[in-house]
Amino acid sequence: MRETIKKLTLAACSVALLASCGNQPPKETQAPADLTQYVDPYIGTGFHGHVFLGANVPFGAVQLGPSNITQGWDWCSGYHYSDSTLIGFAHTHLSGTGIGDLGDIVLMPVTGDYKIELGTPEKPEDGYLALYTHQDETAKAGYYAVNIDRYQVKAELTATERVGIHRYAFQPNADAHIIVNLERGIGWDAPVEGQLQQVNDTLVTGYRLSKGWAVDQRIYFAAVFSQPLKNLKLYGDNKEQTEATAEKLKADLDFGSLADGLIEAKVAISPVSVANALENLTAEAPNWNFDQYVADANARWNDELAKVTAKSADPAVLTKFYTALYHTMIAPSVFQDVNGDYRGADGKTYNDKSFTNYTTFSLWDTYRANHPLFTITQPERVNDFVNTMLHIYQQQGELPVWHLVGNETYCMVGYPGVPVVVDAYRKGFTGFDANLAWEAVKNTAMGDGRGIDLVKKYGYMPANSDVETVAKGLEYAVADGSIALMAEDMGKSDDAEYFKKRGENYKNYFDPSVGFMRGRVSDSEWRTPFDPFHAKHRADDFCEGNSWQYTWLAPQDVQGLVELMGGREKFLAKLDEFFVAEGDMGEHASNDITGLIGQYAHGNEPSHHISYLYALEGQPWKTAQLVRKIMSEFYTTKPDGLIGNEDVGQMSAWYVLSAMGFYQVNPADGKFVFGSPDLDEAVIKLPEGKTFRITAKNNSSENIYIQSKSLNGQPYDKPYISYEDIMAGGELVLEMSREK
Numbered sequence: 047m048r049e050t051i052k053k054l055t056l057a058a059c060s061v062a063l064l065a066s067c068g069n070q071p072p073k074e075t076q077a078p079a080d081l082t083q084y085v086d087p088y089i090g091t092g093f094h095g096h097v098f099l100g101a102n103v104p105f106g107a108v109q110l111g112p113s114n115i116t117q118g119w120d121w122c123s124g125y126h127y128s129d130s131t132l133i134g135f136a137h138t139h140l141s142g143t144g145i146g147d148l149g150d151i152v153l154m155p156v157t158g159d160y161k162i163e164l165g166t167p168e169k170p171e172d173g174y175l176a177l178y179t180h181q182d183e184t185a186k187a188g189y190y191a192v193n194i195d196r197y198q199v200k201a202e203l204t205a206t207e208r209v210g211i212h213r214y215a216f217q218p219n220a221d222a223h224i225i226v227n228l229e230r231g232i233g234w235d236a237p238v239e240g241q242l243q244q245v246n247d248t249l250v251t252g253y254r255l256s257k258g259w260a261v262d263q264r265i266y267f268a269a270v271f272s273q274p275l276k277n278l279k280l281y282g283d284n285k286e287q288t289e290a291t292a293e294k295l296k297a298d299l300d301f302g303s304l305a306d307g308l309i310e311a312k313v314a315i316s317p318v319s320v321a322n323a324l325e326n327l328t329a330e331a332p333n334w335n336f337d338q339y340v341a342d343a344n345a346r347w348n349d350e351l352a353k354v355t356a357k358s359a360d361p362a363v364l365t366k367f368y369t370a371l372y373h374t375m376i377a378p379s380v381f382q383d384v385n386g387d388y389r390g391a392d393g394k395t396y397n398d399k400s401f402t403n404y405t406t407f408s409l410w411d412t413y414r415a416n417h418p419l420f421t422i423t424q425p426e427r428v429n430d431f432v433n434t435m436l437h438i439y440q441q442q443g444e445l446p447v448w449h450l451v452g453n454e455t456y457c458m459v460g461y462p463g464v465p466v467v468v469d470a471y472r473k474g475f476t477g478f479d480a481n482l483a484w485e486a487v488k489n490t491a492m493g494d495g496r497g498i499d500l501v502k503k504y505g506y507m508p509a510n511s512d513v514e515t516v517a518k519g520l521e522y523a524v525a526d527g528s529i530a531l532m533a534e535d536m537g538k539s540d541d542a543e544y545f546k547k548r549g550e551n552y553k554n555y556f557d558p559s560v561g562f563m564r565g566r567v568s569d570s571e572w573r574t575p576f577d578p579f580h581a582k583h584r585a586d587d588f589c590e591g592n593s594w595q596y597t598w599l600a601p602q603d604v605q606g607l608v609e610l611m612g613g614r615e616k617f618l619a620k621l622d623e624f625f626v627a628e629g630d631m632g633e634h635a636s637n638d639i640t641g642l643i644g645q646y647a648h649g650n651e652p653s654h655h656i657s658y659l660y661a662l663e664g665q666p667w668k669t670a671q672l673v674r675k676i677m678s679e680f681y682t683t684k685p686d687g688l689i690g691n692e693d694v695g696q697m698s699a700w701y702v703l704s705a706m707g708f709y710q711v712n713p714a715d716g717k718f719v720f721g722s723p724d725l726d727e728a729v730i731k732l733p734e735g736k737t738f739r740i741t742a743k744n745n746s747s748e749n750i751y752i753q754s755k756s757l758n759g760q761p762y763d764k765p766y767i768s769y770e771d772i773m774a775g776g777e778l779v780l781e782m783s784r785e786k
Contacts, residue, residue, distance in 0.1 A: 142408075237294055
């Protein structure tokens with residue numbers, strides 16, 4: 047499969063900007079031009095969703111939002127719906143991760159009596175911490191506001207790509223202060239060094255160096271204020287000092303008594319230097335028109351959401367769909383200055399304006415759905431994502447695993463960057479060096495680290511060589527299977543045969559005597575004891591899952607898996623059992639194993655393709671039943687509306703694709719397998735002015751089964767639709783019925 051895409055820039059969307067409104071969907075059943083009114087940023091801020099709440103623009107470097115004082119797993123984004131504490135507004139956040147980091151450059155407006163310490167929820171007066179209620183908040187795409195009762199301040203936030211913009215309305219004649227906290231980060235993030243210098247009476251600059259999940263994190267900033275500073279005090283470890291630098295640095299900016307009580311701030315960030323932060327500030331936020339910045343952010347979100355025009359008889363479905371689409375575009379985030387500078391994976395500064403450099407690649411999650419979705423809805427960005435990954439390869443010697451602000455975290459298992467690059471190549475993207483892409487995927491797979499040397503030697507990772515060996519080996523096989531497809535397309539027959547064989551290594555973990563994937567010690571010995579339900583977190587053969595869930599992880603070779611299990615009937619019987627089986631996972635099972643249907647766990651990624659296997663094996667009605675159940679029960683419009691960790695867009699991307707009616711099971715074959723659409727209609731805007739319309743006739747909560755399909759007026763009987771057919775434009779009509 048190799049279709050040349052000559053033009054990957056979408057035609058500009060004309061979006062009418064209507065008056066702003068709340069988070070609840072309006073009464074209309076068809077999404078109007080202002081699609082942001084269907085975005086509810088609170089969805090996923092409860093339970094284990096871990097999503098970012100605040101102001102940003104699509105794929106922006108800045109994620110400006112509130113930070114709770116609470117730390118813990120459910121506060122990985124810095125905010126959780128259950129909380130009511132506020133220590134300020136940080137300019138960088140992660141969305142949906144299982145580890146906390148970032149939370150850089152925290153600003154907090156204060157007045158009256160306060161202390162430079164944080165304080166506690168029980169005794170806020172011991173510091174500057176404030177409390178709030180959700181009635182005090184407003185959250186929309188590109189905008190956040192909260193009334194801070196302790197200080198009688200209304201704080202409003204918006205953003206450009208690289209600039210966070212604040213508006214603080216103090217009471218008239220109040221003694222206005224802003225605390226700048228360069229000590230505080232989120233989760234694992236610990237300060238190494240902070241610096242803040244006053245350049246003139248309206249400008250301060252500095253940096254924050256920290257370590258955590260990203261072991262060498264550097265962020266530079268320039269903050270300009272609409273009012274002149276009267277005084278500035280610096281604190282190191284909560285003690286006043288005169289030095290501009292400290293490990294735990296805070297600053298108290300005193301603006302004195304203001305007649306109208308209004309202060310605006312523009313804070314630009316850079317991964318490279320203060321000078322670049324200043325240049326970013328000038329380029330993106332040259333004036334003080336806060337309301338215009340809000341309107342611009344709203345327009346940018348509308349432009350991106352309008353890539354898909356959705357219809358549904360149920361307004362809640364539109365809210366779920368557009369909020370999910372919104373979530374898929376928080377990251378990857380821009381990691382480059384307006385002048386082309388960025389910090390590489392080797393710590394060096396590079397300048398390259400030929401592409402946009404990105405960061406926050408949660409690839410173990412997003413290779414499954416979010417990146418395939420991007421090839422449809424974000425084709426103009428796919429080349430930049432791949433070019434970023436290829437530059438990372440050149441700088442660190444392998445494709446990224448989980449890259450964060452210039453750091454390789456090696457989080458999760460496998461080499462999940464490989465199928466992303468292969469998928470882009472095989473779908474015809476030509477904005478990157480194909481030969482370099484081949485070099486990168488092959489060399490990544492031919493390394494010796496992380497057990498790859500054992501895979502090359504034995505065809506599997508012996509269970510006594512490491513932890514999570516089955517999960518690692520199965521993920522390597524998924525990626526190796528994709529490399530075989532790329533090699534075949536490029537005419538590299540020897541490589542194709544070699545990696546095809548490695549793509550079948552999943553078979554080496556399957557024990558036919560028990561019918562499951564399990565840890566293998568040697569060619570003749572399995573790890574014992576064995577319990578397919580057991581899921582000891584990060585200390586056994588699996589990663590955030592059990593054998594029931596990982597036994598299906600061979601999307602690169604579904605037919606091979608069917609044969610391995612003894613043929614279609616046994617395969618389907620085992621699949622039926624999977625969706626009803628109940629058993630004890632153990633007291634140390636991962637928090638990620640949520641959203642259970644039997645042993646299917648929608649709250650974690652290894653399960654995400656499994657419901658679609660029925661459709662590939664001739665029982666599409668079972669896929670329809672499961673997909674509808676998941677979309678109805680595990681995605682809601684409430685703050686706890688995500689059944690598990692958002693994982694930087696993957697959970698939401700699953701819903702976006704499934705709501706349109708299909709899902710790409712094999713991450714590199716370009717075949718989107720049919721399920722059961724949640725939307726009545728979806729019109730996808732494509733390059734060169736084309737559109738692809740998906741119409742689900744007679745669709746309802748009862749009519750969940752696809753009775754017949756037609757593509758461009760012709761009967762269509764395949765269980766999937768190809769990427770080429772989607773991108774060619776046209777119309778897919780699905781006749782829905784309550785009959786199986």
